[in-house]
């Protein structure tokens with residue numbers, strides 16, 4: 001008979017109360033939420049993929065908040081630890097978009113009536129990630145109904161300082177007037193430079209997400225309008241060049 005001991009597991013196990021995997025992860029509740037799907041061959045897949053995105057968005061928000069607070073507190077190594085994880089998840093989300101094009105255009109056309117006016121455009125967490133990172137220009141009209149709990153959540157985010165602001169404050173406190181000087185120094189041991197690059201990793205992955213999403217959408221629905229009521233691909237293309245930290249991109253031209 002094979003025992004844990006045979007695999008060397010026992011020696012590394014810490015004595016703790018018995019916890020069962022499924023209950024530790026609340027799998028019954030989590031997976032129950034994946035059961036309500038449109039009656040369509042791609043329905044379950046479509047719902048699950050979006051739910052998976054939202055779970056990762058939730059994690060990204062948590063890590064970004066912590067990274068912002070670390071930057072304000074001046075604990076740069078902690079911020080870098082968080083931002084490294086964020087970038088890892090960001091890249092995963094770009095790749096995750098590849099799975100969408102396993103739905104055929106005809107499959108999506110027949111799924112579409114089941115979706116009504118639901119669209120990723122209404123993802124509150126996606127918009128919160130934009131606001132928390134530093135992209136705040138366009139407001140959220142149409143994303144959350146005025147007066148709703150979601151609108152209140154987004155307005156709360158707009159009142160909070162962003163990650164971009166936390167970095168600007170950190171630079172000021174450390175006496176860096178113009179970040180181009182920081183970039184010119186190119187010093188590999190500069191923690192401020194390391195943060196700039198970590199922020200750009202996040203920004204670049206999100207820019208890649210926008211492009212990848214627009215391409216997948218074009219492949220699935222061509223130039224039809226979106227379920228959320230926008231022009232579809234044209235709208236998505238209009239957002240492709242948005243950036244969380246535009247100044248960190250601009251200084252590259254000034255080097």
Ligand code: HEM
Pocket residue numbers: 049050053054100103108119120121122123126213217220221225226227228229230231232233235236239
């Ligand atoms: C079958 C796959 C998909 C199609 C055809 C599609 C289509 C679209 C379209 C046309 C828009 C523009 C708004 C509208 O009028 O609806 C949009 C926006 C958006 N979608 Fe998707 N989408 C798909 C999958 C996803 C997935 C898996 C996510 C992940 C959460 C997502 C997140 C978003 C977000 C966040 C926006 C708003 C982007 C912005 O405002 O810049 N989409 N989508």
